[in-house]
Amino acid sequence: MKTVFLSEEEQPISIVKTDTCVMALGFFDGVHLGHRKVIQTASEIAKTKGLTTAVMTFFPHPKEVISDGKMKVDYLTSLAQKEDILSRLGVDCLYVVAFNRRFAMLSPEQFIERYVTKLGAKHVVAGFDFTYGYRGQGNMDRIAVDGKGAFSVTKVEKVALNGEKISSTLIRSLILAGEVDKVLAYLGNEYQIAGSLQFNQYEITFINRDNNLLPKPGAYHVSVYDGKETHSAIAHRRNHHNNILLQFTNSIAPFPENAWLTITWHKQFVQDKQKFREHMDVQIHQ
Known part of the structure; x- marks a missing residue:
């Protein structure tokens, strides 16, 4: 698996060498079973379409940037851990996007054009609650429209255990409780x-x-x-x-x-x- 670091301030997306792919979008902290459902769905679609499997994640956590550093986030997985897990899940390429003030100001349409379409995505997979663009204005109900026909979309519904959504927030609460x-x-x-x-x-x-x-x-x-x-x-x-x-x-x-x-x-x-x-x-x- 190759890892590519992207930043609004350092590396223009246009010079990144890419393969056409099925792209899974999300922060994926912990790479828990809900996240794995998204990634495995992308991988299965990629195999049927003869494309590579890509995952896009973001660093640091958006909450740290939006709060001007006042909110510190302790992660369930470091970037190195995330790379190791994704590699073992068969992901071909990991895009790590620097989440900074400039990136946070992108409109939903700008994010899709620069970070999805230009990176060769022909199909996009994300969880039902994934948001993108300025103040999270973009969501899975409008992503196909923002893509202007460049890719198709699969929305992965909630993954639950005993009726409870599997989430990073839930896992954090268990760890913090010992x-x-x-x-x-x-x-x-x-x-x-x-x-x-x-x-x-x-x-x-x-x-x-x-x-x-x-x-x-x-x-x-x-x-x-x-x-x-x-x-x-x-x-x-x-x-x-x-x-x-x-x-x-x-x-x-x-x-x-x-x-x-x-x-x-x-x-x-x-x-x-x-x-x-x-x-x-x-x-x-x-």
């Missing part, structure tokens, strides 16, 4: 974040390098993976800090300092606080 074990049913995989290790005198700290969303303060059963080996650990988030204290089963870190790692969150630690403190004391003083 209910990481419930995420699998909506996300399609257990929740993961990436970062590196830092050693202090008595502590092993995981640095949340990509500012992924973290669960509420507490202790959690996790797995830690470096690309080769996986080790079980207890992750303890203290007082809303952005970094995490790790305690491995044998108390000795099986990875070197600054190693780039992935943490998979399994379940909140349910032992009583006294037992957890005793466990931590034993590990620290071994």
